[in-house]
Amino acid sequence: xxxxxxxxxxxxxxxxxxxxxxxxxxxxxxxxxxxxxxxxxxxxxxxxxxxxxxxxxxxxxxxxxxxxxxxxxxxxxxxxxxxxxxxxxxxxxxxxxxxxxxxxxxxxxxxxxxxxxxxxxxxxxxxxxxxxxxxxxxxxxxxxxxxxxxxxxxxxxxxxxxxxxxxxxxxxxxxxxxxxxxxxxxxxxxxxxxxxxxxxxxxxxxxxxxxxxxxxxxxxxxxxxxxxxx
Amino acid sequence: xxxxxxxxxxxxxxxxxxxxxxxxxxxxxxxxxxxxxxxxxxxxxxxxxxxxxxxxxxxxxxxxxxxxxxxxxxxxxxxxxxxxxxxxxxxxxxxxxxxxxxxxxxxxxxxxxxxxxxxxxxxxxxxxxxxxxxxxxxxxxxxxxxxxxxxxxxxxxxxxxxxxxxxxxxxxxxxxxxxxxxxxxxxxxxxxxxxxxxxxxxxxxxxxxxxxxxxxxxxxxxxxxxxxxxxxxxxxxxxxxxxxxxxxxxxxxxxxxxxxxxxxxxxxxxxxxxxxxxxxxxxxxxxxxxxxxxxxxxxxxxxxxxxxxxxxxxxxxxxxxxxxxxxxxxxxxxxxxxxxxxxxxxxxxxxxxxxxxxxxxxxxxxxxxxxxxxxxxxxxxxxxxxxxxxxxxxxxxxxxxxxxxxxxxxxxxxxxxxxxxxxxxxxxxxxxxxxxxxxxxxxxxxxxxxxxxxxxxxxxxxxxxxxxxxxxxxxxxxxxxxxxxxxxxxxxxxxxxxxxxxxxxxxxxxxxxxxxxxxxxxxxxxxxxxxxxxxxxxxxxxxxxxxxx
Numbered sequence: 001x002x003x004x005x006x007x008x009x010x011x012x013x014x015x016x017x018x019x020x021x022x023x024x025x026x027x028x029x030x031x032x033x034x035x036x037x038x039x040x041x042x043x044x045x046x047x048x049x050x051x052x053x054x055x056x057x058x059x060x061x062x063x064x065x066x067x068x069x070x071x072x073x074x075x076x077x078x079x080x081x082x083x084x085x086x087x088x089x090x091x092x093x094x095x096x097x098x099x100x101x102x103x104x105x106x107x108x109x110x111x112x113x114x115x116x117x118x119x120x121x122x123x124x125x126x127x128x129x130x131x132x133x134x135x136x137x138x139x140x141x142x143x144x145x146x147x148x149x150x151x152x153x154x155x156x157x158x159x160x161x162x163x164x165x166x167x168x169x170x171x172x173x174x175x176x177x178x179x180x181x182x183x184x185x186x187x188x189x190x191x192x193x194x195x196x197x198x199x200x201x202x203x204x205x206x207x208x209x210x211x212x213x214x215x216x217x218x219x220x221x222x223x224x225x226x227x228x229x230x
Numbered sequence: 231x232x233x234x235x236x237x238x239x240x241x242x243x244x245x246x247x248x249x250x251x252x253x254x255x256x257x258x259x260x261x262x263x264x265x266x267x268x269x270x271x272x273x274x275x276x277x278x279x280x281x282x283x284x285x286x287x288x289x290x291x292x293x294x295x296x297x298x299x300x301x302x303x304x305x306x307x308x309x310x311x312x313x314x315x316x317x318x319x320x321x322x323x324x325x326x327x328x329x330x331x332x333x334x335x336x337x338x339x340x341x342x343x344x345x346x347x348x349x350x351x352x353x354x355x356x357x358x359x360x361x362x363x364x365x366x367x368x369x370x371x372x373x374x375x376x377x378x379x380x381x382x383x384x385x386x387x388x389x390x391x392x393x394x395x396x397x398x399x400x401x402x403x404x405x406x407x408x409x410x411x412x413x414x415x416x417x418x419x420x421x422x423x424x425x426x427x428x429x430x431x432x433x434x435x436x437x438x439x440x441x442x443x444x445x446x447x448x449x450x451x452x453x454x455x456x457x458x459x460x461x462x463x464x465x466x467x468x469x470x471x472x473x474x475x476x477x478x479x480x481x482x483x484x485x486x487x488x489x490x491x492x493x494x495x496x497x498x499x500x501x502x503x504x505x506x507x508x509x510x511x512x513x514x515x516x517x518x519x520x521x522x523x524x525x526x527x528x529x530x531x532x533x534x535x536x537x538x539x540x541x542x543x544x545x546x547x548x549x550x551x552x553x554x555x556x557x558x559x560x561x562x563x564x565x566x567x568x569x570x571x572x573x574x575x576x577x578x579x580x581x582x583x584x585x586x587x588x589x590x591x592x593x594x595x596x597x598x599x600x601x602x603x604x605x606x607x608x609x610x611x612x613x614x615x616x617x618x619x620x621x622x623x624x625x626x627x628x629x630x631x632x633x634x635x636x637x638x639x640x641x642x643x644x645x646x647x648x649x650x651x652x653x654x655x656x657x658x659x660x661x662x663x664x665x666x667x668x669x670x671x672x673x674x675x676x677x678x679x680x681x682x683x684x685x686x687x688x689x690x691x692x693x694x695x696x697x698x699x700x701x702x703x704x705x706x707x708x709x710x711x712x713x714x715x716x717x718x719x720x721x722x723x724x725x726x727x728x729x730x731x732x733x734x735x736x737x738x739x740x741x742x743x744x745x746x747x748x749x750x751x752x753x754x755x756x757x758x759x760x761x762x763x764x765x766x767x768x769x770x771x772x773x774x775x776x777x778x779x
Contacts (some may be wrong), residue, residue, distance in 0.1 A: 027350050076464040081401040081433055093358060113396040117431025205431055 012068050019061040026054045048101040052135045054103060055098070059129050063195045066125060077119045077202045084114040084146045084153065087124065091144060095131045104138050106131070109145035116153040118229055122199045126212075127191050130157045130225045131205075137161040141220055152228040156218075163216035164223045168193070171213040191203070196227060205230040241360070245270040245287060249280040249307065250295040252328065255349070259293060262353045266360070277302025277310075277534065283434040284316040292317065293347075296327040302534040309341050310536040319370045319406065322363040366399040373406065380763055382414035401433075408439040415760025417447050426516060434460055434467045441470075446757065454478045455503075468498050474777045475507065479652070484515050492520065495527075501530040502538075509545055514659055518552040525549055525661040529565075540576035541565055541618060551590050558585045578607045579619060597630050617643050617653050617713075621660050628664045636664075641677050646713040648681040650753075663689055685716060692724055697731070700724045708745060715752040719762060726765050734773040742766055 029051055036044035069075035088108040099106050129145070134142045138159035146155045169194060193214070200210035208230035218224035232627060246268050248259045256273045263271055263674035272287070276298050284292075292311070296304035304325050311317035344367075345359050369392055376385040389407040393400065404427060411420035424440040427433060439458035460467050467647040471494035478487035491508040495501070495564040509524035511535040532538030543566035547559035554674035563580050570576030585600035608615070615623075618642050627636030640657060654674060661670025684707060691700035704721035711717050722745035725738050746766060749759055 023348060024350070027352060030352055030610045076466050078464060078466070079431055079433055080435070081404065081427070081430060083396075083400060086398045115396065115400055117433055 001034070008068065008071075012065060015061050015065050015068070015218065019058060019065070022054055022058045022061070026058065029054065032157055036190075045101060048098060052098055052132070055132055056145060059125075059132055060191070062125060063191060066122070067191075067195060067198065075202075077122070079117050079119050079203075081115055081117050081119055084116055084155070085110045085112045087120060087127075088144050088146060088155075091127050091131060099131075099135060099138075101141065102135060104134060104142060106107045106134075106142045106144065109143060111146075114146055114148070114153075116229065117201060117205075119199075120154070122202065125225070126196045126199050126227060127155065127157065129195070133192075134159050134161070135224060139222075143220060149228070152208075152230055154186075154226055154228050156224060156226040157221040158218040158220045158224050160220035161222040163221075164214055169214055169216065171187075171215045175185070196225075200227050200229065240674065241266050241268045241364075244268060244290040244364070245272075246291040246293070247272045247274060247280065247283060247289045248293045249274045249277070249304070249311065250293075251275050251298050255295075259356075262356055265353070266357055276300075276302070277307045280307050281310055281314075281316075284311055284358055285314070288316065289321065291322045291324070291363075293326055294343075294494075295325050296325050305341070306535055308343055312341055313536055317375050318403075320367045322360065322367060324363075344550075346763065365720045366397075366402070369397055369399070370402070370406070372405075377410065380408050380767060382760070382764070384412050386414070405435050405439075408436070412439070412442060412446065413760060414764070415446075415757070416668060417443055432463055434464060434470070436748060437463075438467070438473065439467055441473060441477075445473060445480075446755070450477050450481045454481065465497065468494055468501065468504075468508070472504060472507075475511070479511070484511055488512055488515055488517065490519065495524070499527065500531060502528055502535050503694045505531065505535075506542065509549070513549060514655060518549050521549045522546065529562075533569075538569070540570050540579040544579045544622065547583050547587065551587050552578075556587050556591045560584070563587070574607055574611055575615065575619070577603055578611065578615065579622065581607065582619070582622045582626045585630060586622070589626075594630070597626075601626050601630050617647055618656065622657055625664060628660075628666070637673065641673065644674055644677040645681055646711055648678045648714065649716055654678075681714065681717075688720060688724070692727065693699075697724065697728045701728060707739075708748075712748060713752060715749045718748045718752075719756070719758055721745045722749070722762055722766070726762075726769060729769055734769050736773070739766075739769060739773060742769075 020220045028049060033044050033051075036047070066075060085108070088110050092106055092108050096106055099161065131142065131144065136158070138161045140160060142159045144155070144157050146153065148154070168190070193212070196212045200212050202209035210227065210229040212228070213224075213226045215224045215226075216222070234281045240409075242538060245471040246263055246328075248256050248263070248271070250256050250259065250273075256275075260271055260273065265540045272283055272289075274283055274430060277294075278301055280294065281302070282627070293309075294304045294307050298304070302310070304327075304745050307315065308323055308325070311321075311323070311400060317323055322345075323343045324345045324347055326347045326349060344363050344664060347356065347359065373385050373388045373392075374735050376388060386407060389403055389410065392403050393407070397403065402542070408420060408423055408427075411423060416500055420443045421440065424436050424443065428440065437456055437460045441453045441460070444450070444453035444456060454474065454477045457470045457477060460470040461474070471490050475487040475490045475494075478484070488508065488511045491504060491511065494504060495508060499505075505524045505528040509521045511664075512521035512524060525542060529538075529546055532542055547562040547566075550556070550559040550562065563584055566580050581600045581604035585597045585604065588594075588597035588600060604626065608623065620639055624636040624639040624643070627639065640660065643653065644657060658667075658670065661667055661673075688703045688707060690755070691703055701721075701724055704717065707717050708714075708721040725742050725745075729735065729738055729742075743766070744760060749756055749762070753759075
């Protein structure tokens, strides 16, 4: 018995498959790189660019799937009380290697006693996207830091690159409504921002919701992405 | 703040097992592990073999495939390991899988592994995960040992000491502390503890802990509100459904309890215990169609599960009979015979149910034959059978014309369980189905009163300070009713009162232990149990200092 499938479901299951095969591709490539390195083949560093692109596509698909699930109301927020240092260090180990191949250093800065209630997977999804972008935009340094501000937990990713283009800037200065839902219709916002805003907004406490901000400057003079959670 | 490289993990003293059906994968995995310095390395090709090995050796790290084609799934290995105590708080269980659709399969599972690994994965990833979990779990070992010795107060002190240091696994330790507070019966402390955590955010386990506290202290309406709130916030938190259903049963609302379990099962159907519970509740609610579906799933899912039981088959058979499918019922019993070939309990369940079905089919001769068979097995077993089975036997006697005999058995069940709501409910069902509803109600009430009086006589003796007489009285009562938790709890308590006054003796301590073990076996979450255990531990402590002094 075959019923008619909803197109978005077809899309979602295809996304899933593609995501899995990208995952395979990524680790196969890792073996090839290791092999190349051993044989001192000079082009093995070129492969890193490939790995970065695979990772980027993979993250895009994960994001798309999350948004799909949110649309279908299947995306429930799954919070626990997490060590923020732990989450940031996890990010570091995941991205360090690839970033280092480009001569980019990544650092974390977080009080070990900082704990917060949040959905670890969703927040990791947001941070993964931003950090992975540093591969292309940072010059030599990325700093991931966490702090408390007005009763919110803030996690910030700063680089020393050229910064975000004007159209992407998204904070209290250029948009007084930035703490509210993004207007997706204007098309001025990318999928990444949409996803980040959605995840931030899913974190609620005592009538307060999370939000993000995108600016330039900061300690390293490049792009500054921050997510705030109540 | 750079994390250490994988080389720094010391895995020399860790016992590791790799469970996977592919030879090549086991080989690769074992090579990886050897390169990390693992010395104790076992493997298993399927879930059954894994469980056998886990019974003999306590592993620190378990790497288990999710999908084995046939036999137990990785999830069942985890469940059975936990159920049998082979996997505890400090064991690292990592589920390995070939596909990424795990979230669908496991997102709703009750027993969560510590981590997932999606095949194929790099050596570094495995090393990193193992190291992280070792670091995280190390601090749980000592608490676990203290807990195994039933020393709750000390375990709580150890949790507090750790919490003050904000370790990475803070959440896990907080969760554990809450569980210990509830086990200890420290309800006001538990409530305060969970409320404090909830100030930081709506963490589901803390909400459930809060709800459990209300449930255990009899605040059912409040418990119900909390569990409903958990589900409203995240409908995948399956434990909330189970507790909500339990709460509704306590509130005499079996219809809604059934509804709740049905919703849970539509989200997460692969949960054998929940299917069993749904079957039982639906059967009591006379919703045989729902009961049939639930029992069928129970039987199906039980094939490779440690939670399978002959009662799953006989319940299904009984339900089929209610739906006028006696043939189906008999076939189900045949299946049970094949699944449990040399199991006396199972033979008894089957024979008893068989006589019931034959009777329904008006085949009196076969019905008689089956019950005679049941009687023979029963004698071999020496009466050591669960209450539900005794009730089945009683039902079979009554409908095959031996009403006296059946009623006697039922009275015995009531005496042993005069305070167990669910069993009394089952007694009512048996009376209803044998056309003895009114008479049965009277029997239940009279027998309950008989035990309440019996208990009160003993309690009065204690209140009058006639401790020696009270001890003798409860000793006799407990010998007569070894499965009545209130009688046994009181027998333990009066002996302990006596020892507090007159000093500790080894023999009396032993007797208390026997009573307490019975209580624990009958009802692990009995309200007074933590208090009794605490008293017992104090006395054991005193006897220790006396001996050394």
